[in-house]
Amino acid sequence: MSRKALILILVLVLVSPLFGVIGSEIVGYHEPLDVAAELIGLSESEPVWQGVLPDYTVPGLPDVIGYVIAGFVGVGILLLPAILRGKELGERS
Amino acid sequence: MHIPDGFLDPITSLSLYVITLIVVIYSAKRYFSGDKGDISYLSVIAAAIFAAQMLNWPIPGGTSAHLVAGALAAMLIGPFGGCLAMFMNLVVQCLLMGDGGITALGANAFNMAIVDVFVGYAIYKLVLKALGKQRRMIAAFLGGWIGIGLAATVCGLEIGLSPLFGYPVAITVPVMASWHLALGVIEGIVTAFVVGYLAKRSPNLLWG
Numbered sequence: 001m002s003r004k005a006l007i008l009i010l011v012l013v014l015v016s017p018l019f020g021v022i023g024s025e026i027v028g029y030h031e032p033l034d035v036a037a038e039l040i041g042l043s044e045s046e047p048v049w050q051g052v053l054p055d056y057t058v059p060g061l062p063d064v065i066g067y068v069i070a071g072f073v074g075v076g077i078l079l080l081p082a083i084l085r086g087k088e089l090g091e092r093s
Numbered sequence: 094m095h096i097p098d099g100f101l102d103p104i105t106s107l108s109l110y111v112i113t114l115i116v117v118i119y120s121a122k123r124y125f126s127g128d129k130g131d132i133s134y135l136s137v138i139a140a141a142i143f144a145a146q147m148l149n150w151p152i153p154g155g156t157s158a159h160l161v162a163g164a165l166a167a168m169l170i171g172p173f174g175g176c177l178a179m180f181m182n183l184v185v186q187c188l189l190m191g192d193g194g195i196t197a198l199g200a201n202a203f204n205m206a207i208v209d210v211f212v213g214y215a216i217y218k219l220v221l222k223a224l225g226k227q228r229r230m231i232a233a234f235l236g237g238w239i240g241i242g243l244a245a246t247v248c249g250l251e252i253g254l255s256p257l258f259g260y261p262v263a264i265t266v267p268v269m270a271s272w273h274l275a276l277g278v279i280e281g282i283v284t285a286f287v288v289g290y291l292a293k294r295s296p297n298l299l300w301g
Contacts, residue, residue: 005137012144019159023151033097033252040259048098051191056147071147074185075140082136 013071017064020056094161094248094273095186095201098194102255109251110199116207117180124173129300138170139178143185150279158276163205164213164240165284168233169291171300172214179206200251204244213240218301230289237284238277245273 053073058066101109124130142162149159167175183202186192193201217236221229249269253262291298 002137005141009137009141009144012141012148016144016147019148019150024149027151033095033100036260037097037099046098047191047194049188049191049195051187052189054191056190056192067147070190071144074143074189077185077189078140078143078181079136082133085132 009075013068013075016071017067021063021067094204094245094269095193096197096248096252098196100194100252100255100258101197101200102257105251105255106196106199108199109203113180113199113202113207117176117202120173120176120180124171124177127171127173129171130174135170135174135178135181138166138174139181142166142178143182146182146186158279160280160283161205161209161241161244162237162280162284163209163244164217164236165233165287167210167214167300168217168236168284168288169298169300172211174300175210175214176206179210200248204248204251208247209240209244212243213237216240226292229292230285233288234281234285236281238274238281241277241280242270242274245277246270 053066053070056067056070057063058069061069124135125132142160145160145162147159163175163179166178169175170178180202183193183198183206187195187198187201213236215236216239217232220232220235224231246266246269249266250262252258252269253260253265258265288299
């Protein structure tokens with residue numbers, strides 16, 4: 001289970017730009033709630049916090065590469081409790 | 094379904110932060126006090142959900158959909174574990190990527206880590222009890238589908254009731270509910286196939 005789960009996560013992150021970046025550009029994707037905000041004039045209210053890697057990008061890097069790096073950073077942080085615990089990932093007690 | 098900053102008024106925002114934190118703390122107590130509470134497994138599920146949510150399925154017309162997977166998480170690690178995994182995921186998405194406003198984090202977690210998880214799981218268990226384990230995939234489909242539809246309905250209620258948002262509940266609720274119930278069919282199908290696959294191959298990975 002553990003190795004299979006980690007491989008699945010790896011594959012998901014690696015293929016994610018096909019959906020989240022390239023596919024989004026093809027259809028001209030915008031977050032629906034952001035479109036709603038623009039329609040009613042809320043667009044001028046800046047986000048209180050933009051994030052360290054805003055919108056899954058790494059400043060200065062192409063979007064596809066930034067998306068993958070952002071994915072690995074997010075996954076790495078979420079796996080941190082398991083890594084710190086030093087147990088085999090995904091092993092059930 | 095991630096609400097950005099500027100949509101919710103301070104009272105709604107703060108109230109949902111408080112409610113969410115109470116439920117998350119209670120969930121942590123329940124999950125880790127149980128026999129199957131396991132931080133490593135919880136981490137892997139949270140990371141897998143994070144990775145799965147990065148796959149936006151583009152839909153012609155300028156929109157997209159992605160899995161939320163709150164109900165699915167509950168089917169794998171129980172409702173309390175599912176709540177924690179979704180909450181961890183939403184905190185990372187918000188703080189790291191700015192996905193969902195920081196002032197709306199309580200509301201977003203209420204919708205996706207509480208409503209989707211607990212309602213989706215309750216429907217799954219009810220249908221499982223009514224139809225039997227042979228119909229597990231139908232139960233998982235209904236849990237995944239209705240869970241996301243209801244989470245979106247609550248999201249519509251929150252932004253519709255907020256005086257900062259320009260549209261009333263009569264518009265926001267039908268729009269959010271109908272849109273996510275339509276797209277939520279995909280969520281239900283993915284949930285059903287993952288649960289169906291695990292029931293055959295590794296039933297010990299399913300909760301309860």
